[in-house]
Amino acid sequence: MPDPRFKILTSASTSGPGDAGRTGSWRVERPIIDYSKCTPAKTGRHTCHLCWLYCPDSTVSKDLEPQIDLEYCKGCSICAEECPTGAISMVSEEEFTGGDKDE
Ligand code: SF4
Ligand code: SF4
Numbered sequence: 001m002p003d004p005r006f007k008i009l010t011s012a013s014t015s016g017p018g019d020a021g022r023t024g025s026w027r028v029e030r031p032i033i034d035y036s037k038c039t040p041a042k043t044g045r046h047t048c049h050l051c052w053l054y055c056p057d058s059t060v061s062k063d064l065e066p067q068i069d070l071e072y073c074k075g076c077s078i079c080a081e082e083c084p085t086g087a088i089s090m091v092s093e094e095e096f097t098g099g100d101k102d103e
Pocket of ligand 2: 033037038039040041047048049050051052066082083084085086087088
């Protein structure tokens with residue numbers, strides 16, 4: 001049975017389109033999750049989810065393998081800072097786009 005304290009936790013914000021909404025074109029770094037280090041992914045249990053809780057733009061899902069919506073992710077690295085297992089790395093966007101900001 002889930003811990004009842006966990007059930008009352010909610011992410012503080014919701015993502016949505018707007019002036020600062022879709023930020024994929026100006027994000028400098030993107031978070032990459034190594035599921036081999038991620039506690040819910042490893043255990044098959046809904047534990048941790050601190051990345052979901054702390055993301056200021058609510059772009060992380062609360063799945064067993066948390067997914068990050070890169071349409072909205074700002075690349076702020078808070079999730080990487082808060083992840084207790086070091087599962088999230090911030091990687092330069094240039095590694096994915098080759099410097100082309102439209103991708
Ligand atoms: S880098 Fe920032 S905006 Fe992107 S998923 Fe992590 S906490 Fe959320
Ligand atoms: S904070 Fe780290 S260990 Fe916890 S759910 Fe997110 S990626 Fe997994």
